[in-house]
Amino acid sequence: MALPAVVLLLAMVLTGSAAGVTQLRFEEAARAGARALARGESAAAVDGIVRRLAGESAGSAVTSDGTWSSVTVSGRVQGTVGSLMPWTLSASAWTRRETAVAAGPVRIVPGQRHQSLGLSS
Template sequence: MTAELAVVLPAVTALLALLLLAVSAGMLQLRLEEGARAGARALARGDSSAQVVDTVTRLAGQGTAVSLAHEGAYASVTVQGRAGGVLSGLVPWEQTARATAHTEEAGPRGER
């Protein structure tokens, strides 16, 4: 019984580490997408770049890279990050989310 456990335990540990990496990557992707959507909405409203980056960083998490762009009548936010965990150093897995929103124009009395 002990010999079988000694053979199986490393495989179970490696499988658990892979599952935790997959869960971490999935949660990171959700945070990146939420941050990109919120940032695109804020940029389309006319918020400053610093406010947009702060919003995206707050939602997507620290250690993410944020890039802002205006493409015609659209505002675009791209967020990049890496999943953390035990195996994250072995897997160079860069995740990206991008969101685009139509820029809002001022109303008839200067209202947004």
């Protein structure tokens, strides 16, 4: 009588553990995708990064409003017990796009106040 209960409890613990590990993978993939977007990578490159980190079954969505961009990674829990549960996990990360700076190297002249840098030498 106790053996089926122990097996069921073990299955639930393993399913919860698989869901936790999958959620962590999705969060890391969303953060990596957001960092790539901030650097100016394309949505296809972000999708490749997400699939490499979260697994081939994970999907990604990239949204942007001009200044802010987000990456949302979603998918199901993998494994035999995970396929029985209809859980869909997701993680999102937001980033602000970096702007390219076209300025060259800064030259600091001793004894001169530099307004743009807020420095004095």
